[in-house]
Amino acid sequence: MSFPFTADSLVRDIVNELPKTSDIFKKKRIDFCCGGNIPLSQAVSQRGLDIDTVLEELKEVFEKYQDEEKDVTVWTDSNSDTIIDYVIENYHRVSEEELKNLSPYVTKVSRVHGDNHPELLKVYELFNEFKKELLEHMEKEEATVFPLIRQLEKGTIENRQEAINQIVELEKEHDQCGEILRQIRSITSDYALPLDACGTYRLVYARLEALEGLTFMHVHLENNILFPRYM
Known part of the structure; x- marks a missing residue:
């Protein structure tokens, strides 16, 4: 295009x-x-x-x-190091940037329109919960779990069960993040805009929905391609 x-x-x-x-x-x-x-x-x-x-x-x-939601089926034949590097660069770094940039917009919209649209106050609450959860999750992946998976890939790990337990914990955290996103979608009625929505209001909904898509692709690549190799 x-x-x-x-x-x-x-x-x-x-x-x-x-x-x-x-x-x-x-x-x-x-x-x-x-x-x-x-x-x-x-x-x-x-x-x-x-x-x-x-x-x-x-x-x-x-x-x-424009091609953010890349078809990840190509990764099924890639080694784990390649997938991990891709996740860090294209999901972790991108998500961190988007959470930082979107945060003030969410705050502004909830403050300006929250009285007339109380669901925005809940969106603000859920967004900040999601931000905290995802940032901590990605930090854990990079600091602890991804290094363990790299060891699994090379066959140099001493405690395989420890790595598997960590992976299981990550999957639970994925579920928690996904549930928060589903709650946001629910209380916004699938990001339906009211008649009095201003440009910033529209912007917040559009970017929240894009963040949802980015997160779901991130989780898909890990849960459905990377993690099952070691479970």
Whole structure:
């Protein structure tokens, strides 16, 4: 798919189609929420920026994230070291970045719209619980469990049962993270937007749903391809 945005694209339409571009607009102080109903060229001009530079940055985001949900069936024949390295680079690092960048948006929407939409207060609570759980989970994987799996792969491990027990624990943590995401989807009625949803409101729902997809692919690669090799 070719790069779909031009200088004539509306700022809000760019964010709606590719929510990750909101990070660029926020960095450049371009209003994609209340003032997003204008062409990119006009928004860039108002900020005294160069349109070609902004389009190039948007293109980089597009190329990085358009194929985010890669078909992981190709990993069934890969060795465990390759899978682990891929998980760290494409799921751990990406998830860490997204959790950090999305957090202030979730806070803002819950604060501004929570009175009229109390489900957003629950979304805020669940998101922060999910953030804490996933960050701790990924840290444990990298510090403890992945090194054990690498030893299993090489046949150099002294206590195989310890590694298996750790893997079982990771699967339980996957279930916990998945349950939190399911609760978020449930209380948002499958991310259905109310009529008064502003741009940031729409952004939060779009990125939460994308985060759900990213997490489920992460879990799929581990639970269904990597871990069963040693269970």
